[in-house]
Amino acid sequence: MITLQRPGALSALPPLSLYVHLPWCLKKCPYCDFNSHELKSDAIERAPLEARYLDALRADLEAALPQIWGRRVFTVFIGGGTPSLFSPDSIDRLLADIRARLPLEAACEITLEANPGTFERDRFKAFREAGVTRLSIGVQSFDDAKLKALGRVHDRAQALAAVEEAQRHFETFNLDLMYA
Structure with missing residues (x-):
């Protein structure tokens, strides 16, 4: 038996990746074109903002679930902004919300963008x-x-x-460098 396929139709769905945008930075860099905003509060004042934003992300993910139902996620990229401004507890909550709603591959790579100016020892x-x-x-x-x-x-x-701190805690990491 011969099965014909429409031109441009996929024989299988491509791998699914998830991008999560956390749009706050300590300071907006003059070259940056991304949706990012200066965060003017300290860590104590940030907790309610982080919680509200995570609630909104969860609602957005839930609204998109029918479009991707049954597909496995191969990579998660948390970008921004400066996602490392969010507390580790908030990142833990974000990942728990994702895992509760999407099937992640066993070897799913989960990447977090970090700024060298926003980390403290043991934060990584x-x-x-x-x-x-x-x-x-x-x-x-x-x-x-x-x-x-x-x-x-x-x-x-x-x-x-x-x-050096990344080397202590991660098997893989990358450095973003500007050239020319």
Whole structure:
């Protein structure tokens, strides 16, 4: 028997990936075109904002479920903004909400964007414990003069410290670097 397929039709659905956008930063970089906004509150004041945003993300995911029902998720990317501004507890809640609604592949890579200017010692460890499997560290440059010109909130020493901390807690991570 021969089965004909419409031109352009897929024989199987492509792998499904999930992008989650957390739009806040310590400071808006002058080169950034992403939907991101300066967060002007301290960590104590952020907790209710994080909770409300996570509620909205969960509702948005639930509304989209009929479109993707039955498909497995191969990767999750939490970008922004600066997702590492969110508390590890909020990232844990976000991932629990995702896992409760979507089937994740056993080897699903879960990436979190992090800014070297927003981490404290052991914060990366807490993100790892929450279920993040890979960090994407927005170093951009290791040259202090270039970092200043880019409007970054970190310097070379903080970038190197972030890389060392990532090495302690993650098997895989990447560095975002600007060129030319």
